[in-house]
Amino acid sequence: MKHVLGNKKAIALFVVPGLILYVGLVFVPVIWSFVYSLYSGTPGLSWSFSGLKNYSKLLIDSKFHESLMVTIRYILTTMLGMVVLGLALAMMYRFWLVKFKNLIRTITFFPVILPTVAVGQLFRKIYEIQPNYGLLNSILDAIGLHDLVQPWIGQASTALGCLSVMDIWVSVGFYAVIFYGGLIDIPDDIIEAAKVDGCSSWQMFKNIIFPLLRPITITCLVFAFAGTVKVFESAIALTNGGPGSATTTLSMYMYNVAFEYRNYGYGSAIAIVIFLICIIGTRIIRFFDVKEA
Amino acid sequence: MKKKAMALVMAAATAISLMAGSLSVSAATDPDTSAEKKIKVLSIWAEDSADGKILTGMLDNYTKDVNPNFSYEYEYVSASDLSTKISTLVASNDLPDLFAYSAGVPLRELIQAGKVVNVSEELKAMGDEDKVMDSAKSIMTSLSDTDDLYDLPFGMNIEGFWYNKSVFEDAGVEVPTTWDELLQVCDTLKEKGIQPIATGGSDKWPTTRIVNAYAYRTMGADAVKKACEGETKFTDDGFVAAAQMVADMADKGYFGEGATTVDNTTAEGMLLNGQCAMLYDGSWFTSSITDEETNPSGEDNIGFMGVPVVDESVSEASELPANCGNILCLSQDKYDGAMAGFLQYFVENVGNYAMGDYQSVRGYTYDVDTKDISSVTQTVIDAIADAKTSTAWWEAYMNDETKATAQDNIQSVLNGDMDGAAYMDSIEEAYTISN
Numbered sequence: 001m002k003h004v005l006g007n008k009k010a011i012a013l014f015v016v017p018g019l020i021l022y023v024g025l026v027f028v029p030v031i032w033s034f035v036y037s038l039y040s041g042t043p044g045l046s047w048s049f050s051g052l053k054n055y056s057k058l059l060i061d062s063k064f065h066e067s068l069m070v071t072i073r074y075i076l077t078t079m080l081g082m083v084v085l086g087l088a089l090a091m092m093y094r095f096w097l098v099k100f101k102n103l104i105r106t107i108t109f110f111p112v113i114l115p116t117v118a119v120g121q122l123f124r125k126i127y128e129i130q131p132n133y134g135l136l137n138s139i140l141d142a143i144g145l146h147d148l149v150q151p152w153i154g155q156a157s158t159a160l161g162c163l164s165v166m167d168i169w170v171s172v173g174f175y176a177v178i179f180y181g182g183l184i185d186i187p188d189d190i191i192e193a194a195k196v197d198g199c200s201s202w203q204m205f206k207n208i209i210f211p212l213l214r215p216i217t218i219t220c221l222v223f224a225f226a227g228t229v230k231v232f233e234s235a236i237a238l239t240n241g242g243p244g245s246a247t248t249t250l251s252m253y254m255y256n257v258a259f260e261y262r263n264y265g266y267g268s269a270i271a272i273v274i275f276l277i278c279i280i281g282t283r284i285i286r287f288f289d290v291k292e293a
Numbered sequence: 294m295k296k297k298a299m300a301l302v303m304a305a306a307t308a309i310s311l312m313a314g315s316l317s318v319s320a321a322t323d324p325d326t327s328a329e330k331k332i333k334v335l336s337i338w339a340e341d342s343a344d345g346k347i348l349t350g351m352l353d354n355y356t357k358d359v360n361p362n363f364s365y366e367y368e369y370v371s372a373s374d375l376s377t378k379i380s381t382l383v384a385s386n387d388l389p390d391l392f393a394y395s396a397g398v399p400l401r402e403l404i405q406a407g408k409v410v411n412v413s414e415e416l417k418a419m420g421d422e423d424k425v426m427d428s429a430k431s432i433m434t435s436l437s438d439t440d441d442l443y444d445l446p447f448g449m450n451i452e453g454f455w456y457n458k459s460v461f462e463d464a465g466v467e468v469p470t471t472w473d474e475l476l477q478v479c480d481t482l483k484e485k486g487i488q489p490i491a492t493g494g495s496d497k498w499p500t501t502r503i504v505n506a507y508a509y510r511t512m513g514a515d516a517v518k519k520a521c522e523g524e525t526k527f528t529d530d531g532f533v534a535a536a537q538m539v540a541d542m543a544d545k546g547y548f549g550e551g552a553t554t555v556d557n558t559t560a561e562g563m564l565l566n567g568q569c570a571m572l573y574d575g576s577w578f579t580s581s582i583t584d585e586e587t588n589p590s591g592e593d594n595i596g597f598m599g600v601p602v603v604d605e606s607v608s609e610a611s612e613l614p615a616n617c618g619n620i621l622c623l624s625q626d627k628y629d630g631a632m633a634g635f636l637q638y639f640v641e642n643v644g645n646y647a648m649g650d651y652q653s654v655r656g657y658t659y660d661v662d663t664k665d666i667s668s669v670t671q672t673v674i675d676a677i678a679d680a681k682t683s684t685a686w687w688e689a690y691m692n693d694e695t696k697a698t699a700q701d702n703i704q705s706v707l708n709g710d711m712d713g714a715a716y717m718d719s720i721e722e723a724y725t726i727s728n
Contacts, residue, residue: 045406155710242495
């Protein structure tokens with residue numbers, strides 16, 4: 001093995017095909033987008049070099065600022081929700097509902113395989129207020145909480161939260177399965193030993209389970225970050241970015257600018273910003289990993 | 294000497310070919326009704342929809358009756374993807390022979406780039422100028438800001454408020470003719486626990502049309518056009534008052550709870566089922582009104598009341614918002630005698646075909662008997678005939694960025710997150726940045 005890996009030709013044989021694919025599929029489009037971001041207009045009609053004009057426009061475009069804030073709020077709430085609830089569910093399978101764990105796991109994993117558009121339509125009905133109350137408003141109305149009946153996805157104050165709830169509901173089963181995989185890897189004797197030593201549930205979680213799950217948690221955070229930063233189809237299906245721009249995320253705004261306003265240059269500049277957010281976000285998450293190591 | 298003569302001959306030949314070239318750009322193409330050609334049609338109408346049936350029906354009939362060597366490939370694309378599709382095809386210089394497109398700014402860009410056929414010139418040469426209705430012509434040339442037509446109408450719609458007659462009767466209210474009366478009727482209906490108006494706030498455009506309705510009634514039919522041409526500002530008092538009118542109506546609960554979550558199809562269903570009293574919509578709504586499945590209470594239960602007047606000296610009662618829907622364009626690069634043959638057949642026959650088989654006005658003259666058509670279609674036909682002047686819709690002259698802002702933020706107006714002034718400020722800002 002050492003002989004093979006010491007051979008530069010052999011290394012090249014293993015690495016080069018993958019590297020070419022990776023460069024072709026990741027780096028070339030990024031560079032291409034960057035070049036596009038230096039142009040204005042629509043290709044074929046009026047396409048001209050405009051230098052850094054698109055980037056300076058980012059500074060004064062209030063819709064860009066709004067969508068950036070929406071994206072950041074969405075990432076923080078949804079990422080946290082997915083990972084924390086995923087962990088809680090996994091703990092439930094492992095310690096509490098051991099007998100029913102397969103059934104519960106199947107039920108909570110089920111939304112992961114549903115098409116996003118179907119989930120969007122389902123939740124539109126749940127949050128509905130006109131012409132008839134949806135499930136949520138009907139329940140609130142039935143238990144006498146009529147004051148809480150409201151257009152959940154029709155007002156800026158609750159729309160983003162409703163979107164987060166929907167996406168957490170969809171993904172939580174996936175994270176629970178990953179965490180469960182980590183939990184069953186923790187040897188029973190460690191947990192037994194902790195119990196014998198009089199460890200409380202909270203102490204056991206804080207000092208034993210969570211530290212042992214740290215690599216899994218980092219992986220889940222990276223998955224959740226990558227999933228939430230590019231949120232697009234679920235927002236389209238549930239709210240279509242509305243009301244106003246309350247749920248218009250960066251990727252939706254980029255799509256609108258590039259493909260609906262046919263302003264490919266400015267759209268590419270926004271894409272570059274999303275790319276930078278991805279890099280910075282992943283670096284921040286990896287920072288915790290390195291610290292532990 | 295020989296060289297000089299040769300140079301002269303070459304120069305003359307070049308000059309003649311250049312002249313011929315320039316002539317061929319401006320001269321119309323002679324229709325060829327026997328040439329073999331397979332054209333590409335890009336449409337936003339599914340083949341089984343009424344629009345799709347009319348378009349494919351015309352293509353099939355042309356092949357059957359006139360030119361058997363003519364065939365077509367029909368590609369459907371959803372309306373929301375149309376501009377993306379067309380801009381990609383423009384960039385690759387491969388526009389389809391015949392394609393659906395949006396009037397206004399998008400079409401103007403294609404005209405300026407010389408990508409679409411000058412339809413007026415072609416129709417003039419064919420002697421078919423009168424086949425397109427004058428009202429359609431004036432709407433379309435105004436939207437493209439040209440003297441000539443560069444597109445073909447594929448609809449002729451008027452817009453206004455529709456009302457449910459039995460709901461009005463039960464509540465004991467009369468059909469309003471002025472905007473003040475409209476507000477009074479809304480108050481009465483609201484007191485009686487009936488939702489006065491349904492609006493598809495989730496689709497956004499149905500609500501901006503109400504802002505437009507009040508704006509043109511108070512500022513004149515060309516108010517938005519002037520603002521889009523920079524003559525006036527979107528922040529002028531008249532526009533602010535129009536947006537504020539909708540904000541106040543929403544605040545008083547005229548549009549019901551959570552109007553931003555209702556799409557236009559749901560709003561239409563609410564009117565047809567008596568869950569609300571009024572709805573602002575276009576005459577395309579007649580197909581749902583006359584369909585027994587969507588309207589079990591029957592077409593006679595729904596009436597059209599136009600747009601209530603504010604000041605008759607500014608805008609007469611018969612003046613209504615009108616549009617030609619999505620239009621059809623012909624690619625300049627692909628246009629030849631075979632296509633001219635189809636164009637001639639299309640403009641000469643589509644008016645009668647659409648009215649005779651589908652009871653539909655498409656922006657073309659027709660001379661078939663209209664005795665058997667439904668009462669609601671007849672109302673629309675009469676309203677079109679009565680309208681001496683018309684106005685466009687709210688976003689007709691706006692560029693894409695301004696249009697998106699106008700549509701997105703109307704939801705904030707409905708929610709009470711924005712007042713009329715803030716709404717118009719946002720449109721003015723989008724207009725300034727994008728220009």
